Amino acid sequence: MTTAKRFTVSLDVIEEGQVTSAKARLMIEGEELVATGRAQRNPDDPDRPMIGDELAVARALLVLARELGHKVDEGIAAYEGHEVHVSL
Secondary structure, eight states: OOOOOOOOEEEEEEEETTEEEEEEEEEETTEEEEEEEEEEOOTTSOOOHHHHHHHHHHHHHHHHHHHHHHHHHHHHHHHHSSOOOOOO
16 A cells, blocks of 8 residues: 655745845644754855855755654654664
């Protein structure tokens, strides 16, 4: 039997001067996981906003993946009764 599930991640990107921040949100089992990422342009670099956006988003998604991994660790530990660490 095949079961399809959909998880949605929302991303908000804010540019303030040379700093770009991204916030990633994932709703899972009624709980919201939130992570942030940040990129700062060197004043000597050319103005390429998309690169800052992509870097900030990538960093936010990496943190979000770690947070989800910790949630998995906790769920397995609760079930098995001992500490575990899922390798991502």
